[in-house]
Amino acid sequence: MVLLRLDSLALSRSRFALSPLAETLGAVIVLSRPCTTPWLAAWHARHHAAFRARLEADPFARGLVMLVGATKYLPDQVSLPPSGGMATTLESELAEMAAVPDAAVHSSLRESLARSWEEHDLDWLTGHGFAARTADLFRAVWHEHLAADWPARRALLERDVTYRAGLLAAYGWPRALHRMSRRSAWVGADAIRFSDRPGPDRVVGPDGMLFVPVTAPRGTWLCEAPHRPYALVYPARGVGQLGEPEASAGRGERTGPEGSRPDAAALDRLIGSGRAAILRALERPATSSELSVLFGQSLGTIGGHLAVLRDADLVSRTRVGRRVVYRRTGLGDRLVGVGGGGAHAGS
Structure with missing residues (x-):
């Protein structure tokens, strides 16, 4: 079991944020698989063929997407914590993504490979500028498959934040985090259960945490970067409205x-x-x-x-x-x- 252990100041400084990058990552994972979610079926049908064609034309994109969709450890460059709160922009996140050094990307991908539940290799990882190429892929996915739907998706995400902020104001963080994901739960007085799988606990310092909703129907992941608050990404309530x-x-x-x-x-x-x-x-x-x-x-x-x-x-x-x-x-x-x-x- 992996716990996020909060220090005495962490709770008072934790907050909600939006991340177009996390929204794009969720869309990448959904489009890489057959659709099993009824309310996403129409969107998936409109975009799946074009997305698959892009992957077939770009071995780097295909290898990265297939690995991201089948690992318990997301590569660092695709899971950076948002830095702009509720006003975070995609371009600001992509700029941070593109700046990750090749050595760090390679190391992170090897960790993802080691924790994948499918057979993969890194033969597609050739050349250089891996993070910049990843940013180009995510930018294309955003503009071709998400941008037109973003106002509706953003409204849904903001409503989830409004709902949880109301619970926070009235009842505190344990109630606000209730049913945020299938595995997360409040444990004791100062810890959040992130996963029921084995793994090291994280200590959340005085800067607190970020809680980031996405419209992906399932899946929760933790974003982390040096000298930045952890960000817990979770499925927003009411995503069925999109379909x-x-x-x-x-x-x-x-x-x-x-x-x-x-x-x-x-x-x-x-x-x-x-x-x-x-x-x-x-x-x-x-x-x-x-x-x-x-x-x-x-x-x-x-x-x-x-x-x-x-x-x-x-x-x-x-x-x-x-x-x-x-x-x-x-x-x-x-x-x-x-x-x-x-x-x-x-x-």
Whole structure:
């Protein structure tokens, strides 16, 4: 069992962050395999052939991707902790990746090879500039397979952070980290179980940790680099929304008689389909900006709907840091339950 042992200051200084690089790594792993996740099937079908063609044309890319998808130790250059918090950019991460020396890349790849559960070799590791070539691959994957979906993915990731930040403020880190992954769990008063496999524990110093959500459906990994906080990457809640047919029009929003749910019609008629959709979406707390991206509507439109819902005591708002987070009230939960949308806010 591998534990992340936190010192006395680590908890107070731990925080959430986003990482386009981690999101790209998750996409690389998903595209390298047959798709077994229903809500990613359409995206996988659109991009898989082009991704495979790229690998077939580039032995370095193919060897790296096949190894990354079948090892318990990710190469260091693809698992760097993000340095920009919630505003981390892909280009800043790729610049750090490209600067990793060839000797360090080679050593890390050999460690990955030793801990792979499939037969591999490093015959594809020829030439030089390994980290820069890796950065070029990740940049291409981002622009060809992820960039168009990033606003929706980012909104989902921010909602996960909002949800966990609310739990953190109310209950502390153990509750905020609950069910972050299948294997992670809070152990005792000062440790996080990262893996149930054998391995050395890590000590988290006074700079704390980063917790980084991604839309990959499974898998958790630890990012580490000298003189940087550890970053625990984990699957975000609610990633199934990415594959729902109505996601582009707004989760739960009616698009006509064929797109509406019979059991939701009463709530739609009562408060309007737009406000009903927002009320259903607030099963997980969200900011107005996150709702704007989710529904593809202006902040003014979303703000008007939220004002009406607040006046009716169906939603409330609280400030979490610099963000104003909206959540359903008990009355809102009961009304959605009558309308068929589920009544377990934040569960």
